[in-house]
Amino acid sequence: MLPLTDQELYDLLGAAAARLGAAGVAVHWPRELARELTATAVVRPAPGTAADNFDFFKTEQLLEFRWQLALSGGDGNAAGEGGEGADGPGDIPLTEAEMDALAEAHRPIVRLRDQWVLVDPALVRKARKRDLGLLDPVDALTVALTGAAEVDGERVAAVPTGALARVRERLTGEPRPVPQPPALKATLRDYQLRGLAWLDRMTSLGLGGCLADDMGLGKTVTLIALHLHRARPEPTLVVCPTSLLGNWQREIERFAPGVPVRRFHGAGRGLDGIPDGAIVLTTYGTMRTSAAELAARDWDLVVADEAQHVKNPHAATAKALRTIPAAARVALTGTPVENNLSELWALLDWTTPGLLGPLKAFRARHARLAETGGSAESDEAVARLARLVRPFLLRRKKSDPGIAPELPPKTETDHPAPLTREQAALYQAVVRETLARIEAAAGIARRGLVMKLLMALKQICNHPAQYLKDGATRTSAGRSRSGKLELLDELLDTILAEDGSVLVFTQYVEMARLLESHLTARGVPNQLLHGGTPVAAREAMVDRFQAGEVPVFLLSLKAAGTGLNLTRASHVVHYDRWWNPAVEDQATDRAYRIGQTQPVQVHRLITEGTVEDRIAELLAAKQALADAVLGEGGETALTELSDAELSDLVTLRRAR
Numbered sequence: 001m002l003p004l005t006d007q008e009l010y011d012l013l014g015a016a017a018a019r020l021g022a023a024g025v026a027v028h029w030p031r032e033l034a035r036e037l038t039a040t041a042v043v044r045p046a047p048g049t050a051a052d053n054f055d056f057f058k059t060e061q062l063l064e065f066r067w068q069l070a071l072s073g074g075d076g077n078a079a080g081e082g083g084e085g086a087d088g089p090g091d092i093p094l095t096e097a098e099m100d101a102l103a104e105a106h107r108p109i110v111r112l113r114d115q116w117v118l119v120d121p122a123l124v125r126k127a128r129k130r131d132l133g134l135l136d137p138v139d140a141l142t143v144a145l146t147g148a149a150e151v152d153g154e155r156v157a158a159v160p161t162g163a164l165a166r167v168r169e170r171l172t173g174e175p176r177p178v179p180q181p182p183a184l185k186a187t188l189r190d191y192q193l194r195g196l197a198w199l200d201r202m203t204s205l206g207l208g209g210c211l212a213d214d215m216g217l218g219k220t221v222t223l224i225a226l227h228l229h230r231a232r233p234e235p236t237l238v239v240c241p242t243s244l245l246g247n248w249q250r251e252i253e254r255f256a257p258g259v260p261v262r263r264f265h266g267a268g269r270g271l272d273g274i275p276d277g278a279i280v281l282t283t284y285g286t287m288r289t290s291a292a293e294l295a296a297r298d299w300d301l302v303v304a305d306e307a308q309h310v311k312n313p314h315a316a317t318a319k320a321l322r323t324i325p326a327a328a329r330v331a332l333t334g335t336p337v338e339n340n341l342s343e344l345w346a347l348l349d350w351t352t353p354g355l356l357g358p359l360k361a362f363r364a365r366h367a368r369l370a371e372t373g374g375s376a377e378s379d380e381a382v383a384r385l386a387r388l389v390r391p392f393l394l395r396r397k398k399s400d401p402g403i404a405p406e407l408p409p410k411t412e413t414d415h416p417a418p419l420t421r422e423q424a425a426l427y428q429a430v431v432r433e434t435l436a437r438i439e440a441a442a443g444i445a446r447r448g449l450v451m452k453l454l455m456a457l458k459q460i461c462n463h464p465a466q467y468l469k470d471g472a473t474r475t476s477a478g479r480s481r482s483g484k485l486e487l488l489d490e491l492l493d494t495i496l497a498e499d500g501s502v503l504v505f506t507q508y509v510e511m512a513r514l515l516e517s518h519l520t521a522r523g524v525p526n527q528l529l530h531g532g533t534p535v536a537a538r539e540a541m542v543d544r545f546q547a548g549e550v551p552v553f554l555l556s557l558k559a560a561g562t563g564l565n566l567t568r569a570s571h572v573v574h575y576d577r578w579w580n581p582a583v584e585d586q587a588t589d590r591a592y593r594i595g596q597t598q599p600v601q602v603h604r605l606i607t608e609g610t611v612e613d614r615i616a617e618l619l620a621a622k623q624a625l626a627d628a629v630l631g632e633g634g635e636t637a638l639t640e641l642s643d644a645e646l647s648d649l650v651t652l653r654r655a656r
Contacts, residue, residue, distance in 0.1 A: 264290070526552040565590070
């Protein structure tokens, strides 16, 4: 028998036990000493908060953030230092009095609940300073959903308790099933019913949300079902691009013929006499100029369709939309993130104001690290951000198992197009002259020159006539001036010989007009839709194409890349690249959507050896990141390349 002091006993049962075990010496101690303390950072509403106060983060009420110590069991055979972690099922939280007593302890072994407990000095310090301060509601919600918090510069596991824990369970669990509204003249698919249940949960809590399903998966009919399910006397306001007004009206009349629908658009518009339960349709432009009139009405839901139109929170349209109050807000978009995470912040801060905190703080806490990529720290930031936003954003893709098994296959092909001699000469001359000017410039002037260079090269790759603005698509000898246009002719000849229909997208209206003139001269029936096409003419064009009257539909990517239902097409041609995979996918989804019965072939025309070739490689990498995070993208990012990197990007290479 060897008597030990408290410190000797602490050393023996602590760090020394592991070393003795490694040397083959087993250390045993009485079962009453086989207990240890753990510490967990917890967040809880202040005493007196209502148990089901789900709007707590909309208030100014602060929440308590503190260490909670708990007594846990051991195995009686080995000892280790007390650690931090989430309370296990057998853990017994200490009372305030017990933590006070522990804080006053000056011995490594203390008596708690009639048992001797080995105490880590670090835990005693936490008992002495267990109040970590107060958290505002946004920070508390972040902790609840991500399960982590920063304490003294270190990220530790943290758990919500009480009402805050119930908030997390309600938001992260499966939503309560909602039956299909009897008045809906459609049969919702399983994933659409889940979307309806999710929207019902979010809007019934007054939180709002972003339904970010792929284009063509039926967001419109799901929203109409939500309107019918809520059955409120206050109307629903739908804000959408001008091109979608007719589509929304037709869909409502088709799926909910008993719902009054009104357009708030054009001359003589007004909000008087709107019946209960109506759906009011307006455009982003009209909403911006008539925001005060719209804000004076009581709305049940305000819906932003193609919500990427308000991804810039500082733009006048986004600011106007924020002034219109509603019981709940819903954003509909197939591309919640096109270029960077600030766009995601803008959407969710509109649907649920304050959710992600101020934009500057959001970028500092989450986005900046997540967007860097390529490190374990970045991956952790991505996962943490995903846990935070997942309850407020529902994202389904056509490729997800069981989402749209009836969709036919989609084939995507990159078609290399050679430059003509004229194109190559123009390309090299512009590169040589502009790179020399770029090397001598700096700052904003340099960035402007880079953008000008990229624009010029893309136009030359499309057609010399677009760059030179001379209007001639062929030489005087009748030869094609553009390898890309010659390739398009070959594709169209094959498609039309098989009685196919095709969408041809270009980001340039002037290029679309050149194509229109060229195809008309060749006797190929075609029609052109661009941003200046009136709403009624757009709808007539869609009807003609869907009826098979016009086999070639030329479309401006910006004006027609969203909202249109063009399932007659079995081919989609991207004549030039937008340099954003999400935007191109949206355009493709005009044809590849629910209702499509034919296999869809997507053709991307890429001039060999040019900047288009190199950008195609970059786009493939960006597409892989789109569902997690996207760094600063598009042409703007290319302005930051060094002179050598820029030269490597744009210099013409011989086709291999």
